[in-house]
Amino acid sequence: xxxxxxxxxxxxxxxxxxxxxxxxxxxxxxxxxxxxxxxxxxxxxxxxxxxxxxxxxxxxxxxxxxxxx
Numbered sequence: 001x002x003x004x005x006x007x008x009x010x011x012x013x014x015x016x017x018x019x020x021x022x023x024x025x026x027x028x029x030x031x032x033x034x035x036x037x038x039x040x041x042x043x044x045x046x047x048x049x050x051x052x053x054x055x056x057x058x059x060x061x062x063x064x065x066x067x068x069x
Contacts (some may be wrong), residue, residue, distance in 0.1 A: 008055065 042065055049060045 038068075 015017070045063070046060060046065050049063065
């Protein structure tokens with residue numbers, strides 16, 4: 001176990017953590033970074049679908065873009 005020091009609280013102890021929690025934090029950070037990278041491509045896809053309205057047999061809603069966001 002290791003002590004978590006919170007710099008916002010002047011370096012005071014905020015609790016204890018095991019090594020597994022550090023790995024979980026790393027995975028969560030990667031997840032959020034990848035989600036952020038998807039924002040622009042999803043916007044492009046949505047715009048392309050809007051421009052192709054009537055030309056494709058599916059709608060923007062069928063792609064589930066808003067659910068993915």
